[in-house]
Amino acid sequence: MFAQTSSSPVPPPPREILFLGYYHEEPGRQPDFNTIEPGNERVEVVTGGRGWVRVGGQPVEVTAGAMLWHIEGDQTIFRSDNGNPYRCLNVQFRTDPLPGVRRVPHLSWWRDVETIEVFIREIVRAHVDESFDRQALLAHVYGQLLFQVRLWERAAGRSELPEKLQRALELIESSPAPLREIARRVGWSAAHLHEVCRLQLQATPHQLALHHRMQVARERLAGGDLPLKQIAIECGFSSASAFCHAFKGQVGLTPLRYRELNQRR
Helix, strand or coil: CCCCCCCCCCCCCCCEEEEEEEEECCCCCCCCCCECCCCEEEEEEEEECEEEEEECCEEEEECCCEEEEECCCCECCCEECCCCECEEEEEEEECCCCCCCCCCCCEEECCCCHHHHHHHHHHHHHHHCCCCCHHHHHHHHHHHHHHHHHHHHHHHHHHCCCHHHHHHHHHHHHCCCCHHHHHHHCCCCHHHHHHHHHHHHCCCHHHHHHHHHHHHHHHHHHHCCCCHHHHHHHCCCCCHHHHHHHHHHHHCCCHHHHHHHHCCC
16 A cells, blocks of 8 residues: 555665776766676766766766666766766676666666765775775675665655645644645645545555555554653654554554564664
């Protein structure tokens, strides 16, 4: 109902980092692009400037935030803006050869561009430190890149929905207003909001709102020690008992038991 699944084969994680660095093309010059060899994957994360890469055989402009996950046979960025050359993080992994199998889309986007530079400084510092655990670095770099792709995929799926439905979902996730009021704010009746959600998302507005509340509750329970009464209020419930009843019905555990299992020492 709330998540998309794929039947595509899932490649195993990469075995090691072959190269990690920060590339800055010079003004007036063009890059020496590479074709990815078997058993390799390369990720380019653009941090500024303008470049072009071939995706599906067609040239595509990329700017800050673009994530290019190349597999065997793909070409890296082949063209740069002479006056505004591109800059990017460049990470090359050694992987099991799986011709034509992609673990993620060729082109995606790192949504919070301001955090890219922080990530780059952190991993470059660890990479040049020969005493740093190589497997830990591999897991962190690969995990963070994959995490950013999944965030983008989630947002991209929502962007395909009707504009008013997108707005309604934003209000459901940010406002304690009744569903009837949320429908009014986007220019719909409550019945129409119900029908659109059912057709587009295979869920009612009430189910979507409850799902979001439970997600917030899980975060609060796993990530801190706030009293149940406060979590109940933050999640839009009238009382701690109402919250506990709804949480157990959705999750199958009491809030206290969920917290216990997710905060084990």
